[in-house]
Amino acid sequence: MTNSKIQIDHLYKIFGANPQSALPLVKDGISKQDLLEKHGHVLGLNDINIDVPDRCITVIMGLSGSGKSTLIRHINRLIEPTAGRMLVDGHDVLAMSKSQLIDFRRYKASMVFQKFGLHVHRTVAENVAYGLTVQGIRLPKAKKQSHKWLERVGLAGFENHFPAQLSGGMQQRVGLARALATDAEILLMDEAFSALDPLIRTDMQDVLLDLQTELHKTIVFITHDLDEALRIGDKIAILRDGSLIQQGDPQHLIMHPADDYIFDFVKDINRGRVLKVKTIMNAGQTVQGPEIPADMVLEEALQLASGSETRAANIVDSDNSVIGSISLDQIVAGLARPQVDSPSEGQYR
Amino acid sequence: MDFWTNKFPEMGRTELRDLKKGIDAGFRSFSRAFGEDLENLFHPLLTFLVWLEKLLLATPWPLIIIIMAALAWLGARSLWIVGGVIVSFLLIGYFGMWEDTMSTLAIISVATSVCVIVGIPLGILMARSDRLQSIITPILDVMQTIPAFVYLIPVVMLLGIGKVPGLISVCIYAIPPIVRLTNLGIRLVDKEALEAADAFGASYRQRLFGVQIPLALPNIFAGVNQTIMMALSMVVIASMIGVAGLGVPVLRAISNQYLALGLMNGLAIVALAIIFDRVSQSYGQRLQRHRQGINHD
Secondary structure, eight states: OOOEEEEEEEEEEEESSOHHHHHHHHHTTOOHHHHHHHHOOEEEEEEEEEEEETTSEEEEEOOTTSSHHHHHHHHTTSSOOSEEEEEETTEEGGGOOHHHHHHIIIIIEEEEOTTOOOOTTSOHHHHHTHHHHHTTOOHHHHHHHHHHHHHHTTOTTOTTOOGGGSOHHHHHHHHHHHHHHTTOSEEEEESTTTTSOHHHHHHHHHHHHHHHHHHOOEEEEEESOHHHHHHHOSEEEEEETTEEEEEEOHHHHHHSOSSHHHHHHHTTSOHHHHOBHHHHSEETOOOSSOEEETTOBHHHHHHHHHHSTTSEEEEEOTTSOEEEEEEHHHHHHHHSOOSSOOGGGOOOO | OGGGSSOOOOOOHHHHHHHHHHHHHHHHHHHHHHHHHHHHHTHHHHHHHHHHHHHHHHSOHHHHHHHHHHHHHHHHOOHHHHHHHHHHHHHHHHTTOHHHHHHHHHHHHHHHHHHHHHHHHHHHHHHHOHHHHHHHHHHHHHHHHSOHHHHHHHHHHHHOSSHHHHHHHHHHHHHHHHHHHHHHHHHTSOHHHHHHHHHTTOOHHHHIIIIIHHHHHHHHHHHHHHHHHHHHHTHHHHHTTTOOSTHHHHHHHHHHTOHHHHHHHHHHHHHHHHHHHHHHHHHHHHTTGGGSOTTOO
């Protein structure tokens, strides 16, 4: 895996009158329930450690109340932590002075919001240029400079509309263009597509993936939707009640859920469209049969393998060298929802 | 037992009298000591008010009507309102109330400007700090509910009778709405819009002037509108302490039972109120045009 861009290091957040007094209790492992009932504090985040790899999409997932939106707001310090460090390129954001923080937000990290957070009194073009005007660039120049992003998200012709005149999907395109316009290396997306209709959401995911192949930003993406997480995430971290339950490669997560909570999450997904052949192949073995790329999903591999005489296929990596094989039976078994999962059986590598 | 009689155990008559005398004497010596300084402090305001009044009176009446009509057009963009303005002013002039109306116009303009200049920053400060809000809100409550005659007494004791004390009492009465609505407007600004400003690294000034004030403008404008209305309603009371204008004939009409005089001048005040209200309200609504989701398909 590549270098980490953001390291979240033993991060705690406790909401309440005196968070510091509650911190030792949390470190001693008091439950969220007890902390609330006996001490009147709410546990927001409990000892979070996540490495966000450079130039990848890291998805932080969890149900509502799991602390995911709180966590992402610590990265640009919209929320102050109770304890811990947030290292971005080795610099602790939480130790920055006010002016350093403002510069960090202006140039280094930009953000997309669930409810868009657009400025309704500005036109679309002015909204997209907002980050640049905050940097001190004059509005006409900022508009000119940010126009390519406006076009890139498909909003050309809507420059002088007001946000209220656009549909939700288009408003979020404005939000995305605004975040891209500052050329920040880090893009924080807080449930950016959750408020959109399913079709529009898929559409926006495509826009994002398309942009990412070109821009290679470090993206932290918050969602409560596993399908979305699997679709766009290079890495997934799952939160529950403010604690990190599991993090890692999406394929690994599906094959080896750390506990029942995550198992419940992954059991209902369409494995045929998510699991890749490399995840369940017999590494190192070769058979007679067609060659298929390692990143092919099971659903597609099923058609190819069933068409071959040996009912099996070889798997090749991006250099076209064979790295293993897979049989039709294995593919079918992979499609089935597992009854019991035991991490020791995994062939994942 | 004494306890159940219907007589409240009140303060002794002499003590009460001494207390009142003491307060009066204290305030009198305060006004003797500082009255002149205060008067000097307000002198520029007086100069401005007198200048504006003279300017309005010296300007030929057709020009005034043209200017008022143009302002109404700029504010409201409605021919109905512009027509109403022209007809009202023609009638006011025809019935011999032109000069008083100009005086009233002058004091309303100056009082409103003072309220805006003082009230909006105060409202902004209030929105910033909950403690300041809890201090200022009861003061505003008192200012709005205390009978105007009551605060006329100390104002007159301090500054005597004339335009400046009149202006001050108008301002005391008229400033609460603009402070309240500025505070409210800024507090009601969409949290996500503000969070977005923060996330992009906006400084305090960029937040205030780029997001908070523009988004609070409709509320602030409702405050300005209310302030103008309340200033107009103080015209009659202010005329009791020597402010020239439409209030003076109304006062005369009350003491002499001149029905027609009172009615005409009263209606002139109403006409001014309606003009100011319609123009400022429709201007406030035009500020919100971006909120309407028209052209949406």
